[in-house]
Amino acid sequence: MATFREILITTESRLEAGDLHFGHGYLDAHDEAVALVLAAEGLDPLTGSEILDLDVSPEGLEKLQGFLRQRLEDRLPTAYIIGYAALGALTFWCDDRALVPRSPLMSVIHEGYSPWFDHSVPKRIVDVCCGGGSLGLLAAYHSPETSVLLLDIDNRALALAEANRRTQALPNTLCVQANLLATLAPESVDIILANPPYVDAEDMANLPREFHHEPRIALAAGDDGLDLVHELLRQAVYVLSPEGVLFLEVGNSAPALIASYPDIAFTWLELASGGHGVCVVSASELKASIDLTDSGSSQV
Structure with a gap:
């Protein structure tokens, strides 16, 4: 038999050597080793050091070997292997219908905007x-008096969001299939949290293998990474309240965004x-620069 301490050391070493x-959702090989070993044994992800000198079960060892084959040979992200991922105070079901939760917009929520x-x-x-x-549910958890809408055009992703919404049991939330913000009424939103597809063509061609297990629709955004962002900004002008703000994550496409909207x-x-490439802009700043033509909605 082998103890958790021994198996964790061995697992971490194998991950470090795996390129x-x-x-x-994980910083390094150590964090992933802990997640994989605990999940293989069926233990709570917050289990502490009290188990280190206990023996891992034969069933846990066998399951861990399967996990490691998926991670090392298939380069599947750990969150997809174990089926869940944490963001802030909450843990979410996680699979290839949506990106692994990891947005730095989490900090904006924690800081109360x-x-x-x-x-x-x-x-x-x-x-x-x-x-x-994950972002909308985390926002709802921290702002229980606020109505939170979760919008996505992809019905597969939205089904996962609905499963997470039911699990978290947050009554102030609703999932709606929508093309960006097109279903919303004018001046009906105080805060928009936006992590749209923003990976440009050059970066898409050079992504590590792990990213190719994630849905391409949630990553790829044309030559400059802004295919959806242009329409998102036009719609945001229409739906934001006068005091409203847009928090927008665009990663490496930040220079292209700045060049496209110098005003x-x-x-x-x-x-x-x-993280990087996260910005905030107010409704008044957007309204001074964005054309409102054809930004109407069917209103929710």
Whole structure:
């Protein structure tokens, strides 16, 4: 028999030697080793060091070997292997219908949207391109008095978001299939959380293998990474309340966004959870620069 301590050391070593990409919710080989070993044994992901000198069961060892084949040979992200992923205070069901939860917009939620939205409690928050729903559900958890809409055009992703919504049992949430913000009424949203597809063609061609297990529709966004962002900005002008704000993640496509909208005063954020290419812009700043033509909605 082998103890958890021994198996964790061996698993970490195998992951370190595997030429893997880390970043789908885990910092490094150590974090992934802990997640895989605990999941293989059927233990709570928050289990602590009290188990280190206990023996791993034969069933757990066998399951771990299957997990490692998926990780090392297929380069499947750990979150897809074990079926769940944490973001902030919550844990979500996770599979290839949506990106692995990892957005740095988590920090914006934890900080209460301050100082960019400081007009008491927001009435409505929208998580657009919600994928599995992690950002919107985290927002609802931290703002129980706020109505939170989770929007996505992909019905597979939205089904996963709905499963997570039911599991979290947050009564202030609703999942709606929509093309970006097109179903929303004018001036009906205080805060938009947007993590749209933003990977440009060059970056798509050079992504590590792990990313190719994620849905392409949630990543690829044309030559400059802004295929959806242009329409998102036009719709945001229409649906944001006068005091509203848009938090937008565009990653490496930030220079293209700045070049496309030189008159918009995007504020680029340094966030506690790391990440880059995250900005905030107010409704008034957008309205001064974005054409409202054909930005109407069917209104929710």
